[in-house]
Amino acid sequence: MTDVVTEPAAVGTQHSGRRVGFISLGCPKALVDSERILTQLRFEGYEVAPSYEDADAVIVNTCGFITPAVEESLSAIGEALEATGKVIVTGCLGERPEKIMERHPKVAAITGSEAVDDVMGHVRALLPIDQGAFTGLLPVAAPGMRAGAGQPTSQPERELTKHGDVFAPSVKLTPRHYAYVKIAEGCNHTCSFCIIPKLRGLQVSRDAGAVLYEAYRLIAGGTKELMIISQDTSAYGVDVRYRESEFQGGQVRAHLSDLAVKLGEMGAWVRMHYVYPYPHVDRIVELMAQGKILPYLDVPLQHASPKILKAMRRPGAGKQLDTIRRWREICPELVIRSTFIVGFPGETEDDFQELLQFLEDARLDRVGAFTYSDVDEADANKLADPVPQEVKEERLSRFMEIAQRISAEKLAEKVGTVMDVIIDEFNDEEDDAPGTRLIGRTKGDAPGIDGQVYLFAGELAGQVKIGDIVKARIEDSDEYDLYGEVVEKPEWSPNVPQLGHFGGH
Numbered sequence: 001m002t003d004v005v006t007e008p009a010a011v012g013t014q015h016s017g018r019r020v021g022f023i024s025l026g027c028p029k030a031l032v033d034s035e036r037i038l039t040q041l042r043f044e045g046y047e048v049a050p051s052y053e054d055a056d057a058v059i060v061n062t063c064g065f066i067t068p069a070v071e072e073s074l075s076a077i078g079e080a081l082e083a084t085g086k087v088i089v090t091g092c093l094g095e096r097p098e099k100i101m102e103r104h105p106k107v108a109a110i111t112g113s114e115a116v117d118d119v120m121g122h123v124r125a126l127l128p129i130d131q132g133a134f135t136g137l138l139p140v141a142a143p144g145m146r147a148g149a150g151q152p153t154s155q156p157e158r159e160l161t162k163h164g165d166v167f168a169p170s171v172k173l174t175p176r177h178y179a180y181v182k183i184a185e186g187c188n189h190t191c192s193f194c195i196i197p198k199l200r201g202l203q204v205s206r207d208a209g210a211v212l213y214e215a216y217r218l219i220a221g222g223t224k225e226l227m228i229i230s231q232d233t234s235a236y237g238v239d240v241r242y243r244e245s246e247f248q249g250g251q252v253r254a255h256l257s258d259l260a261v262k263l264g265e266m267g268a269w270v271r272m273h274y275v276y277p278y279p280h281v282d283r284i285v286e287l288m289a290q291g292k293i294l295p296y297l298d299v300p301l302q303h304a305s306p307k308i309l310k311a312m313r314r315p316g317a318g319k320q321l322d323t324i325r326r327w328r329e330i331c332p333e334l335v336i337r338s339t340f341i342v343g344f345p346g347e348t349e350d351d352f353q354e355l356l357q358f359l360e361d362a363r364l365d366r367v368g369a370f371t372y373s374d375v376d377e378a379d380a381n382k383l384a385d386p387v388p389q390e391v392k393e394e395r396l397s398r399f400m401e402i403a404q405r406i407s408a409e410k411l412a413e414k415v416g417t418v419m420d421v422i423i424d425e426f427n428d429e430e431d432d433a434p435g436t437r438l439i440g441r442t443k444g445d446a447p448g449i450d451g452q453v454y455l456f457a458g459e460l461a462g463q464v465k466i467g468d469i470v471k472a473r474i475e476d477s478d479e480y481d482l483y484g485e486v487v488e489k490p491e492w493s494p495n496v497p498q499l500g501h502f503g504g505h
């Protein structure tokens, strides 16, 4: 773990001396780390500053995955430094402090990822506060307890792991109605294009009980959709030998299928991300067919040519098409999302044709693709036969043309049906009565990466709120999105008592 401390630069406006600005960059996994730091900041009495002008210091949670992300992180650090002079850097890029110090020698401290305690140590050193003040205590509601009433006076419940002190965040950076739940950190694979295992270490799984209590608390507080994330969700629990832990008086194994069963029983939407096609995923797909969790799998396949998959050293590669066909037999409504890399070193036109054929055969619902680019310190940089940039780009556009056509065809099949849609935002135009136009997502769309549903509220205008799950008649579609009208607004009734609604759901 990196941990660099320097003298802070002597600039910045003084306020109460305990206002911390926060910049969160990177993937949902980094977002969860940001939530943990923000939770602890507020627990210790710090205020979160809405702008540089209001901040006494700034924490930048960085991304170090690909070159553009590194650049974005470095320029955010520069901006924060210029504005306040006191900057603590954390996150993936923090694992490579020399890169940061080279450009920004005046940062106050650098820590790696998952380093809540180290970050807090640096915050306390930079902005010491009178512990007696303790004004920013954030209510952390225990399951079934109303937030703000009978609060614990000790630290929030914590779970010790090799990565340090990990606890369920109570500050969320997502809207109230959905949340990311991280079930493990790190990765045991060695994909040749990826440096995440070097940055974040080997996999460390959380106990199933801790994950389930976090999910329970979120749903009790109004969260309707849980996104389950980690680097390799199918491998959850392998590192702790699927050890059992307590949840509501029983024991639960740290195994994906056991976890999915328990999560499904809570009655919220449960969405699985970063699932590799291992045999035991069939059981997860069965739970989808039974309506226990969402019929949605985010499976990063990256390529279809066995030669390229071998060069990528991908986990779970091989017989991908058979696996997808089997999953669809088990759960015909399954929506599969995947990502691919085109132009990997050594990719010939034949390999690429194999990928295109796979795309035609697999008819994946949601597809993202990137051209390959070197990542500092990745093994793939040394591979022979790099693909010229113009060939990569030409392949990407041929790939996306097919992916878009398939997406449009699959979405057109939804026209005329009635689908469940979770509402993310209002989309009213100037002359509309409030709540006339809405934007939401179906069970087959994850926030931020998949399509959206543009809706007229019709007779329910003004009655539908953000976070409601409505029934909508689909009337039109294009390459990525659906269009329709709300026809019903059923009551939301999860199997977890709702805070503020005691005595019923």
Ligand code: SF4
Pocket: 187, 188, 189, 190, 191, 194, 195, 196, 197, 231, 232, 315
């Ligand atoms: S599975 Fe591969 S790509 Fe994903 S985090 Fe692990 S090493 Fe990186």
